[in-house]
Amino acid sequence: MSAEITGSDELGELYRELILDHAKNPRHFGKLDDATHVAEGVNPLCGDKLKLYFSVDHASRIADARFEGSGCAISVASASLLTDTVIGLDTERALKYFATMVERLARANSHRQGSPDLLDEIDLGKLRALEGVKEFPSRVKCATLAWHALNSALQGKPQPVSTE
């Protein structure tokens, strides 16, 4: 990691218009009464608290997704983009998005080797807007919180997840 980041381009990359739009006007916000899979993501030090709801049909397809809670612009935008993305996907594919997002966003923070197969397979599309966090190591956990909650929900893990 470089000792100093200069200029303000990184800030513009972090707070892209798409991110600010989803933070201010989150999509699929609210509770899903007929949810089959639910998980909470809580970063207690930050105070970010998200609850994600998914309704998965008999064909293992995510028929609907919603989230509620509060957090910073990055965590809310990430949850909003997540719900937008996974509705209509089968759960296996949604979990591949999870793995890809975590790999992409956390790479700046770790020396782990990426999995080229995985990265090639998934086209992140507008989720790339979240990649601005790579220059802000302390904010990666904000962007990945909802994705870990997705993973927990679909794997049926009852404990709230945290990325702190």
Place this chain on the structure above:
Amino acid sequence: MTTSSTDRLSDRPPHADAVENCREDFPALAQNISGHPLVYLDSAASAHQPECVIDAVAAYQRHSHANVHRGVHTLSHRATEAYEGSRDAIAGFINANSRTEVVLTSGTTGAINLVAQSYCRPRLQTGDAILITHLEHHSNIVPWQLVCRQTGAELLVAPIDESGEVNTEELIGLLDRNVLMLAIAHVSNALGTILPVADLIGAAHERGIPVLVDGAQAVPHLPVDVQALDCDFFAFSGHKMFGPTGTGVLYGRESLLEEMPPYQGGGDMILEVRMDGSTWNDLPYKFEAGTPNISGVVGLGAAVTYLQAIGMERVARHEHELLGYLTERLAAVEGIRLIGTARNKASVQSFLLDEIHPHDLGTILDHQGIAIRTGHHCAMPVMDFFGVPGTARASLALYNNRDDVDRLVAGLQKAREIFA
């Protein structure tokens, strides 16, 4: 660097004789962050160290290190002199009646846990209570929750109002409910409120109730005289008063400390150890089990000497004036909500800006070289009271100036532009 005796360490002249030009004594402040000169407004979380503290620690490590209170060799003697010299400096700084009343701890948290477990736990029974206030730091809440759970006692909480002031009438009313200890902040870390501690101590003492004061946010900013306050316990941390982390102080009234059993067992705190039982060392060593943070305490002693040379009255005056300026400038920012508007405050201003989450503010300010704290400030009940998940907090220390405040305000304008 040729310092080779502890005498020279403790006699080291401070680099500043007035608060106005002390900033240059703090090497960490003279750096750029994200291409901008650092504006450090997070001293309430941890303060920076002046060069004399850094040098004292380094000189100790280079020339004087050995274990304390043991051994007849020269280095052990030097280490002991340096360590105990810091205790003397601290005793003088807070005007303790005796050096035996100054217990060196790992920090405020360690000091409060010591009192909860050693003073309160043997005394508390079901039906007894500990009284705190709603604005306490977690370290002045959780140790009491633990001891209440252990003993069946109740934790009572005196309420605060919208400005962040403690309702003293209600607090005094609660004292009559079998309270065994009143534990209160001197200065709130999240709101900056200065509590009327002397009055509250007087009211508690009229009822025979001892008082612990969490002074972590007071000692770096205000003159503190434990005898004038007449408190029974006073806890504070080294790293918030320009000393190293892992150091802290529990001042305790000697008569109370004498009555208390040791908190932790180990080396240094014993007089004699036999397999069928042991006897305890004298005060304050009874409460200092194990090899202490010697180098840290040496640094803390240097920090005390530094603050004394400047003068805490001067520090308080400078910060009071600067906090007034900070509050006035922040209040003029469109979309700002100030959290913590007590009449009597020190060092701290919490705030929210528009709908911008504090963490986003923190990132945007950091990108302009400005360090503030964001989040719940280890005071989640305060956040709940104000109905917010967290705040942005600017906190001042003696090295801050009006330029820092101006940079903060400009930084907030930039955040508003991004989120417009």
